[in-house]
Amino acid sequence: MSIKVLIAEDQRMLRGALASLLDFEDDIEVIGQAGDGAEALSLIAVHKPDVCLLDIEMPVRSGLEVAEEVKQRGYSSRVIILTTFARPGYFERAVQAGVQGYLLKDEPSERLAEAIRRVMEGRREVSPELVFGTLSSAGANPLTEREREVLRLAADGNSSNDIASKLHLSYGTVRNYMSEILSKLNAKNRIEAITMAEEKGWI
Incomplete structure (x- = not known):
């Protein structure tokens, strides 16, 4: 059976490119695409994807807000956040939201496909650059x-x-x-x- 994937990314060209690349994989099927966080939540509720690829910065609701909502609603979908930023607060929130993957947007498509498979096996996938960027940045979030x-x-x-x-x-x-x-x-x-x-x- 194919792994059903939903892609949420506000840049249409990048979203389309990701979908095309992942559709080349025999065991991965892109079942939906969203241009903002609210649309992503609607599609997740309807299609119940196995894995959600969420851009961290989207209009209406951010990828992190969608991830938090997925956890809160008790959906079974696994979440991989895609980002260009190594910001400590983002990583901290992603961990608290229970995301299974935290990857750079410019990862090779083969790496992304492999991350989707590993996440489906119950593993966590994090780009090393993001972890090192987070660890080298100052401090945890002091705000309640x-x-x-x-x-x-x-x-x-x-x-x-x-x-x-x-x-x-x-x-x-x-x-x-x-x-x-x-x-x-x-x-x-x-x-x-x-x-x-x-x-x-x-x-």
Whole structure:
């Protein structure tokens, strides 16, 4: 039986190239392609692929958010994240989301096909460059899940009042969270904190 694969990648040419290359493999069948994270989740729910190849940075929902959702919903699909970035926060979140593969986008197609097979056997596949890049980068994410949530909402342009309303918190509590975030990141203001956290892949 073929391994059923779903590809989610917002660059159409790259998505098509990946699909064509994998379709050359006798034991791999590309059953769906998505251009953003929301479309990927819809296709995963319908087609229940064996393996999901997810670009880490996509519109609407990122590959990491899709991976987290796949785990939360209890889907059996295995997840391989494709990235060009060796950011410590990304790798940390990928591990927490239970992804089985974390690979560079420019891996040779044979390596990608082999990674899909190994992941189906229950193994984990990680590009060595990504691990070394992560280990050489400074520090783990100092922010709690709630602090990340507050900062993500701030990054989306929400005011403290908006954040308080969306998270069912008081304005004062949100202000305290933001103060703690600035302190932990040694940032002068929320813009600097957002920039820093995004660069590290922490939100």
